[in-house]
Amino acid sequence: MGTERRKGIWLPLWISIGIAIGLFIGSKFSIFNTPGNLVGSGKLDAVLNYIHESYVDTVNTYQLVEDALPNIIQELDPHSEYISAADMKRVNESLEGHFSGIGVSFYVLRDTIVVTSIVPGGPSEAAGIMPWDRIVAVDDSVVAGKKIRNEQVLKVLRGERGTEVKLGIKRAGNDFIENITVTRGEIPVKSVNAAFMLSDEIGYIKLGVNFGFNTFSEFISAISKLKSMGANSFIIDLRGNAGGSLEVVVAMVNEFLQKGDLIVYTEGRNFPRTDNYANGSGTCKNDDVVVLIDELSASASEIFAGAIQDHDRGLVIGRRSFGKGLVQSQRNFPDGSAVRLTVARYYTASGRSIQRTYEKGRYDEYEMDAINRYIQGDYVNIDTLNNLIPYETLGGRTVYGGDGIMPDIFIPRDTTGYNSYYNSVVNRRLDEEYAMVYSDMNRERLSTFSTWQELYRYLRQQPLLLNLVSYADNNGIRRRPYYIQESGELFETNLYAYIIRNFFGEEAFWAAYYREDPLLNKGIELIETGMTKKVNILNEQFK
Known part of the structure; x- marks a missing residue:
């Protein structure tokens, strides 16, 4: 009699718990059986919950969403996009016009980071870094003598504003490595x-x-x-x-x-x-x-x-x-x-x-x-x-x-000179690399010129094309005399501009690179002949 009484007391409670569990499960998965048109977001939520609750293995639901969102957004049109938090920082740097770093331009020459220029007033200038310094170590980790990409260099040199990075610097004329600590700051990105x-x-x-x-x-x-x-x-x-x-x-x-x-x-x-x-x-x-x-x-x-x-x-x-x-x-x-x-x-x-x-x-x-x-x-x-x-x-x-x-x-x-030999050299950036090698080997002489135009005239007297061809040959691109002659002016234009940039900066690079540019020459002609003042009578399009 006591046992039956206890059953009578607990039975309603178990029934209530069972109903509650059923309602909970129903709320979780009822959408799968709901007739009619379902809202897309409801389906997504239901599927994610289902995976989270029932999938055989542990799933990183956050990463699942991160992987799925780009595909969903990209289906709309070519320019709608989902940007991850990691990528958003890079995108913002481009738009905001600044990033946090040490304030140098560099070139990875073979397996060494060579500083090519210093941002005026930036952290590296304040710390005493100089053009043509070699960065051989970063925070006691040796980086010279290893294959290193530009992206890897940026990753170790950039960081939060106010943080410090210790650089091991090898300077021409010194037999020792100098340790210089640089405090990162805001670096402008010029547009x-x-x-x-x-x-x-x-x-x-x-x-x-x-x-x-x-x-x-x-x-x-x-x-x-x-x-x-x-x-x-x-x-x-x-x-x-x-x-x-x-x-x-x-x-x-x-x-x-x-x-x-x-x-x-x-x-x-x-x-x-x-x-x-x-x-x-x-x-x-x-x-x-x-x-x-x-x-x-x-x-x-x-x-x-x-x-x-x-x-x-x-x-x-x-x-x-x-x-x-x-x-x-x-x-x-x-x-x-x-x-x-x-x-x-x-x-x-x-x-x-x-x-x-x-x-x-x-x-x-x-x-x-x-x-x-x-x-x-x-x-x-x-x-x-x-x-x-x-x-x-x-x-x-x-x-x-x-x-x-x-x-x-x-x-x-203008496609003159663009051939398979030219593409082979440029795609491997051997013209830019040789310009860096030449600049480094001759920096004392090249640093004596007061204007980029003076340096340009000097470079035109040097056998840069022949030297580049030999450099490319030593790097596995065999000589092809006909194509070399056909591409000669293009190569020389590239070499002059790259070398000039190493000593006079980005603006001088463009001035040298576009010296014979057909669009610029046409623009100058249109202005000097007064055609820009007669636009309203220019009805012969595309001539």
Whole structure:
């Protein structure tokens, strides 16, 4: 009787516990049996919970999500992307225009880190590091004599601001290794590579690979510098520039347009049209301007070129641009990762969409488009207009949209000298390596020149090409006399520019490298003959 009474007391409790467990399991897995259309996020949550609760082995669910998210986002379009926390730091450095490090440029010569230049006012200059120093040890770990890549060097030299790194330095003329401790600091990343005069009145500005948050201030400084030297005309070089911040490029174009001129507008399904106008405060509103673009100019570069073109403000020359006209909005996660989602499209003042066509799920073909255009000859012949839509500028000229920016004047890519021998040497960077070897062996003599032009004239008298050929031969690339002769001028241009950079910096490099550049020469001709003032009557496109 006592046993039955105890059963009667506990039975309702066990039934209640069983119901609760059933409800819990049902809440976890009922979605798998729910009829009708399910919300995608609900499916994802259910699957992840199911894996976490029931999978046979232990699974790192966080890593599972990290691996899955890029594939999910990339299915939307070519430019939406998921950026991991690790990659986000690198992306931010590029946009923010600075990173934390020791403030040197270096070259890994064979198996040794050679310092090629010092950032003025940076941590290494303060610590006493000098150009041509060898870094043989980092924090008591020997790095000389080992195969080391640039990425590995960056990893050990960069770090949190205020942290210290001890470098073992071997300096020419010293038989000992000097230990120097450097405190890392903020190092600027320049996005304006060069600004120099091409003639008494024409200034040249070369943009780097993207538009960062500091690009506008650097651009304004470059304009101010050139104006102080007498510039009243400008050639803006956007070749190879992949774009960046919309706000930055709007501010840059504003320097050349009149108040009220529409620079660009954006519009999307849930993104109302937003217009960006010039405010009239620009410092170059009456200066002549030529813009250089090529097949790698994208996004913000195309906005700049399109605005100049649509307002008949100047001439765009070169080759059809990449065609990236999608606007991304970024949402950040607490772990430092982020999603950049396409929310709108860019349109130029004439209503042109910059974005070239793409097919969902076939983004490999999209990324290969630049190579395909090269194969089909678009870079040496006028690009086909089959996929392009005609529009009119404010002055009535015909321009084209829908597949990048077509230049007003097409300048083919000069392929003279590009052959298998040249590609073999350049792909292995033996020309750059030999330039470093030559600079190192002759640095006392080469350091005596006061200008890069003096050094250039000296280098032209040296047998650099013959020396390079021997160097390449010793590194496994056999001599091919016909191809060497065909590529001679290209090799010499590279060698002069690389050596000059080792002694006079990045700006001198570009000045030397582009001495005979056909686009620059055409830009100078257009300005000097007054064609940039007659844009509104230039109706013969692409000649």
